[in-house]
Amino acid sequence: MRETTHCTLEPTSGVLIVRLKGPSLEEQDARSILSDLQAHAPEWNWRVAIDMNNVEFLASSGIGSLINFHRTCAGAGGNMAMFGVNDNIQGVFKVTKMHKFFTMAKDQAQAIKKLT
Numbered sequence: 001m002r003e004t005t006h007c008t009l010e011p012t013s014g015v016l017i018v019r020l021k022g023p024s025l026e027e028q029d030a031r032s033i034l035s036d037l038q039a040h041a042p043e044w045n046w047r048v049a050i051d052m053n054n055v056e057f058l059a060s061s062g063i064g065s066l067i068n069f070h071r072t073c074a075g076a077g078g079n080m081a082m083f084g085v086n087d088n089i090q091g092v093f094k095v096t097k098m099h100k101f102f103t104m105a106k107d108q109a110q111a112i113k114k115l116t
Contacts, residue, residue: 002036002040004032004033004036005021005032006020006021006029006032006033006036007019007020007021007033007036008021009036009040011043011044012108012112013112013116014044014045014047014116015044015047015048015049015111015112015115015116016037016040016041016043016044016047016048016049017049017051017108018033018036018037018048018049018050018051019051019053019054020033020050020051020052020054020055021054022053022054022055022056023054023055023056023057024055024056024057024058024059024062025055025057025058025059025062025065025066026057026059026061026062027059027061027062027065029062030059030061030062030064030065030066031065033065034065034068034069037069038069038072041072041073041076041078042076044078045076045077045078046072046073046076046077046078046079046080047073047078047079047080047115047116048069048073048078048079048080048081048115049080049081049082049083049105049108049111049112049115050066050080050081050082050083051083051084051108052082052083052084052085052086052089053083053084055085055086055089056086056088058089058092063092063096063098066080066082066102067098067101070101070102078115079103079114079115080102080103081102081103081104081105081111081114081115082102082103082104082105082111083104083105083106083107083108083110083111084107084108085104090104103115
């Protein structure tokens with residue numbers, strides 16, 4: 001397990017679990033988190049599950065960063081899933097049609113299953 005300013009990285013069942021500390025995911029947070037992810041995701045074949053339980057607000061720059069990281073994972077032959085997304089953020093994903101782009105799961109176990 002590795003603790004950073006904005007998240008905790010935990011390898012589990014061949015997947016890198018990224019627990020965001022929240023309460024928001026804005027541009028500055030996203031840059032730091034993406035740097036950590038890009039440094040550690042290759043060890044887990046770019047299979048990453050992002051725990052959004054502590055995130056209450058997602059800025060547009062945060063959405064953009066998640067899109068870019070998803071594309072990076074997919075381009076490297078991996079995938080990214082999110083779980084623990086609150087109703088407000090789920091609503092944003094539905095309005096923007098991002099719920100069709102991202103792999104969404106209700107909990108960590110389901111996210112790991114979708115990635116392995």
